[in-house]
Amino acid sequence: EVQLVESGGGLVKPGGSLRLSCAASGFTFSSYSMNWVRQAPGKGLEWVSSISSSSSYIYYADSVKGRFTISRDNAKNSLYLQMNSLRAEDTAVYYCARQRSSMHFDYWGQGTLVTVSS
């Protein structure tokens, strides 16, 4: 059974940093591109970042470019999101999601809440 479990969310002050993790199991993690998608309270889905299976290709939404860094450790079956210079508008539930070849997301984690507030 495919499982994606996010962790690392919490309350952080504006300008602070946080590192999210996503532990994957039930599939060959190293064969799939992975993504982070977020959802602000009461709002829609917003794609944040993607990383290819071997980390060769990395993309970011303009809203996080230069502040967030996506990475992965295939040996540990884990995906990460390092978030720096956090802003109030980064407050959201952050989901990790597995990407398929036609660029859709077939499995999602349960999400981890990040709150940026003083």
Added chain:
Amino acid sequence: SYVLTQPPSVSVAPGQTARITCGGNNIGSKSVHWYQQKPGQAPVLVVYDDSDRPSGIPERFSGSNSGNTATLTISRVEAGDEADYYCQVWDSSSPAVFGGGTKLTVL
């Protein structure tokens, strides 16, 4: 950047057919994917590549895509279908674009 436009809400009586649209410039040339999200839960893929269903998704869920509009159709709507629905495409100018979401209300 590429923009996907969905109606904020759609209402339908149980047993009827719900149609949720997703508009975008020449969206018919792209693969469209649809997600269902119930309150407090993660999104679930219900249709991918315009009209394919993942295993476990009822045949009542179907999709189409042509011209400037893609449509998610839910036949014989049930109370359990009440949720937010999002369309998504992959675009070279802005990877993984989501529509704004449509709240489906079952009357």
